[in-house]
Amino acid sequence: MSCVTTQDRAVAINPTRSCAPIGAMLANYGIHGAITINHGSxxxxxxPRHQMARHFREPVEVASTSLTEKTTVYGGKNNLLSALKNIWERFNPTMIMVCSTCLSETIGDDIPGIIDEFKDNNPEITIPILSVKTPSYIGNHATGFDNFLKEIANNLPDRRKKKGETNGKINIIPGWVNPGDIRELKHIVREMALHAIWLTDYSETLDGGYYEPRPHFARGGTTIEELQSSSKSIATIALQRHIGGDAAHIYERRHNVPAHILPMPIGLENTDAFVDTLTEITDHTVPEILQVERARLLDALVDTHMFTSGLRVALFGDPDILEGLTSLVVEMGMTPAYILTASESKPWAEHMVEVTQELGVESEIIIKSDLHELHKRIKAKPVDLLIGHSKGKFIADAEKIPLVRVGFPVEDRFGYHRRSIVGYNGAISLVDEITNIVFERRATGVVSNTLLELGVEGPSTMPLLIPNGNGNGKH
Ligand code: SF4
Incomplete structure (x- = not known):
């Protein structure tokens, strides 16, 4: 049976988490013409700008109130008031998001109060100005993203909805994904002849083209008008439980828009859950193109099984991507031996015990932890493969274990933000990548697999773990 463990050490060594403002900044990048003011030093x-630029390979623009020793003692109100005025006059944005930092939260600046004062003094400025709490000592980058979404759900949607009024669209909250993932999700929605409001959409703003003259704001992103109309959508689907799940519930509570909270659509079963939900909400059937993609993924899983079955994997990162990856690696016949996150969420850990139990594997779920802890475990009982972001490179190098790079940040590879790991196509890419790494390691003997070592390429005598079907038979 799977078990839950946690780290005793107070100090983190090689942490898997980033700071909270980065999450709010990333989410804000998905709104067309929106600008972030970071209230801190x-x-x-x-x-966060450097971290995002290294991952997305795009220049990242964020304003700062640049607090100093003096403003730390006397408060940063004047700096924030000046920053709001400057940003408005110089950029004319569609929205301003002010995120706090460890410093401004500790000195106790009343950011919503300062914004109210600014609006009172500048009645001609009518754009939304949001305040998002992002002290990094409460949560991490994922919390920052989630808090941003809650502020959007609470403040942007139009509350003057008439009874029964609808825009015929679905609010979709992808959570913390890559631009390539958002494009793959859009492909699924488009092929099903549906329309969505994306909360939020940085598929172009953080993976744009080269245009001359440079547009005033990056192309793409969800518009303010779309967000205002999101209270009239027929449903909200959150594709990550921890990033966007609460926002979906706010839509349900405040605007009567039903919430559907799903696991991140990585792998066959989780993508089926997304597609099935779309069919249930709308009564649209699954088009042939998606059925073909699904069949191709199933075929890839069958084909790879003899090479990956029985391998032990260590997964690390954020809770939602871990849940999705767990499902995919089990569909490939592998065992997620260690599942490690910096999150302190015990309910998530208990949920993962149930998930692994249902999938028929035994895992150690390690919460509130860091990569030093994972390294210790791998030294004691090795794994064949690591799956997580670039920070796992140190373990990979030291133990000569291949690292499949997913999640955030991936800063030692180029173009990974353009790839997709969600949907049927994303899963096929990931299955291919994992299998090719297994092939490559076959030569060095790092990956232990009896069939590979014997060079057997015929039908496997191992049972094939073909995942369950699609649930509702609509495929
Ligand atoms: S002080 Fe806090 S908000 Fe600022 S960079 Fe460090 S962790 Fe992030």
Whole structure:
């Protein structure tokens, strides 16, 4: 049976988490023409900008109130008021999001109060100005993203909805994904002849083309008008439980828009859950193109099984991507031996015990932890494969274990933000990548697999773990 463990050490060594403002900044990048003001010292804007630029390979623009020693003692109100005025006059944005930092939260600046004062003094400025709480000592980058979505759900949707009024669209909250993932999700929705409001859509703003003259704001992103209309949508689907799940419930509570909270659509079963939900909400059937993609994924899983079956894998990252990856690696016949996150969520850990139990595997689920802890375990009982972000490179190098890079940040590879790991196509790419790494390691003997070592390429004598079907038979 799977078990839950946690880390005793107070200090983190090689942590898997980033700071909270980065999550709010990333989400805000998905709104067309929106600008972030980071209320803190300059480093609190510079660190997230660098982290995002290394991952997305795009220039990332964020304003900072640049708090100093004096403003730390006397408060940063005047800096924030000036920043709001400057940003409005110089950029004319569609929305301003002010995120707090460890510093501004600790000195106790009343950011919503300062924004109210700014609006009172500048009645001609009618754009939305949001305040998002992002102290990094409460949560991490995922919390920042989630808090941003809650502020959007609470403040942007139009509340003057008439009874029964609808825009015929679905609010979809992808959560923390890559631009390539959002494009794959859009492909699924488009092929089903549906229309969505994306909360939020940075598929172009953080993976744009080269245009001359450079547009005033990056192309793409969800518009303010779409967000205002989102209270009239027929449903909200959150594709990550921890990033966007609460926002979906706010839509349900405040705007009577039913919430559907799903696991991240990585792998066959989780993608089926997304597609099935779309069919249930709308009565649209699954088009042939998606059925073909599904069949191709199933075929890839069958084909790869003899090479990957029985391998032990260590997964690390954020809770939602871990839940999705767990499902996919089990569909490939592998065992997720260690599942490690910095999150402290015990309910998630208990949920993962149930998930692994249902999938028929035994895992150690390690919460509130870091990569030093994972390294210790791998030294004691090795794995064949690591799956997670670039910070796992140190374990991979030291133990000569291949690392499949997914999640955030991936800063030592180029173009990974353009790839997709969600949907049927994303899963096929990931299955291919994992299997090719297994093939490559076959030569070095790092991956232990009896069939590979014997060079057997005929039908496997191992049972094939073909995942369950699609649930409702609509495929
Ligand atoms: S002080 Fe806090 S908000 Fe600023 S960079 Fe460090 S963790 Fe992030």
């Amino acid at each position: 300059q480093g609190c804007a510079t660190y």
